[in-house]
Amino acid sequence: MRFDYFEPDSLDEAADLLREGGGTRKPLAGGTDIVIQLRRRAARCEGLVNLKRIPGLADWSCARGDGLHIGACTPMRDLETAAAVAGGYPSLCEAIRVVGSLQLRNIASVGGNLCNASPSADTAPPLMVLDAMASYRTDDGAEQSLPVEDFFAGPGTSVLGSAGLLLSVDLPEPAPHTGDAFERFTPRSAMDIAIASAAASVTLDAEGQRVEAVRIALGAVAPTPIRAVRAEERVVEKEPTPDLLEQAGAVAMEECSPIDDIRGTAAYRKELVRILVRRVLRRAVERARDGGRTETP
Numbered sequence: 001m002r003f004d005y006f007e008p009d010s011l012d013e014a015a016d017l018l019r020e021g022g023g024t025r026k027p028l029a030g031g032t033d034i035v036i037q038l039r040r041r042a043a044r045c046e047g048l049v050n051l052k053r054i055p056g057l058a059d060w061s062c063a064r065g066d067g068l069h070i071g072a073c074t075p076m077r078d079l080e081t082a083a084a085v086a087g088g089y090p091s092l093c094e095a096i097r098v099v100g101s102l103q104l105r106n107i108a109s110v111g112g113n114l115c116n117a118s119p120s121a122d123t124a125p126p127l128m129v130l131d132a133m134a135s136y137r138t139d140d141g142a143e144q145s146l147p148v149e150d151f152f153a154g155p156g157t158s159v160l161g162s163a164g165l166l167l168s169v170d171l172p173e174p175a176p177h178t179g180d181a182f183e184r185f186t187p188r189s190a191m192d193i194a195i196a197s198a199a200a201s202v203t204l205d206a207e208g209q210r211v212e213a214v215r216i217a218l219g220a221v222a223p224t225p226i227r228a229v230r231a232e233e234r235v236v237e238k239e240p241t242p243d244l245l246e247q248a249g250a251v252a253m254e255e256c257s258p259i260d261d262i263r264g265t266a267a268y269r270k271e272l273v274r275i276l277v278r279r280v281l282r283r284a285v286e287r288a289r290d291g292g293r294t295e296t297p
């Protein structure tokens, strides 16, 4: 069978190549998902459009006042090794650090993690609690952006359609007295996919006594990564006592809709959500009390 491979050096060219393929060509970033899917014949694909030669798509920046800009093809390792990212957005770094192996993170991109749209994509929950916006180019060439939490349409599908391209993910600078944290549960300590994951971002008042804003997101326990909105409502405008954080975990476990599969039952996943949500909230509160950022960019 004929298989095409392209290395466009502009977005227009990449978009034309995808459109000409009529849904049979796919974008390629690091290739750590798509190449495996091709080998397993899990993806219908007659050609790959490598995005990595397109200027700017693998660039990232992080500066006080500007927040964090992540080009869609930025390798995860670039972010993991940046003090500004670890200090300002610790939940994102915690998620990246558990993805596959160091070798994999040298090529795997944050954009690919989102576009693959797995319910267990590790960078999705932190990006959702960090208020990240996804900028993308639609099938007809228009540029749009939307919150990452609205990016996913179902398991393996996103708003991009067959010829859309993710361009970047942009995170605002966290508000003062904000902390965030991510945890996942895997049976093995490395090279495994989450059975459940959770991220939280908490903004406290200046005294560190009351929750002013909170965001909680869950992975691998619904058809897409989700926000746990009712658990957030349980916590906001209250003192973050251990009992309250426990209650939030119990609410979150009722908000998710996990499935039974080879890696865990739905009941087991719900129990994990209860524990993970309590833990990430506790760590986010601690970080918020410590001043939010752990290092300055």
Ligand SMILES: Cc1cc2nc3c(=O)[nH]c(=O)nc-3n(C[C@H](O)[C@H](O)[C@H](O)COP(=O)(O)OP(=O)(O)OC[C@H]3O[C@@H](n4cnc5c(N)ncnc54)[C@H](O)[C@@H]3O)c2cc1C
Pocket (backbone or CB within 6 Å): 026, 027, 028, 029, 030, 031, 032, 033, 034, 035, 036, 051, 072, 073, 098, 099, 100, 101, 104, 107, 108, 109, 110, 111, 112, 113, 114, 115, 116, 120, 121, 122, 123, 160, 164, 165, 166, 167, 191, 192, 193, 194
């Ligand atoms: C051994 C192993 C371990 C892994 N462990 C983990 C893990 O612990 N946690 C985890 O979350 N994932 C894990 N993964 C999955 C994978 O590594 C990640 O999802 C990775 O971030 C994918 O990025 P990539 O650049 O390699 O994407 P690619 O494989 O290049 O692309 C993934 C999908 O996104 C599309 N795509 C890529 N970029 C764009 C774009 N800019 N616009 C539109 N579509 C685009 C591609 O067409 C493809 O469908 C693992 C994979 C392997 C092989």
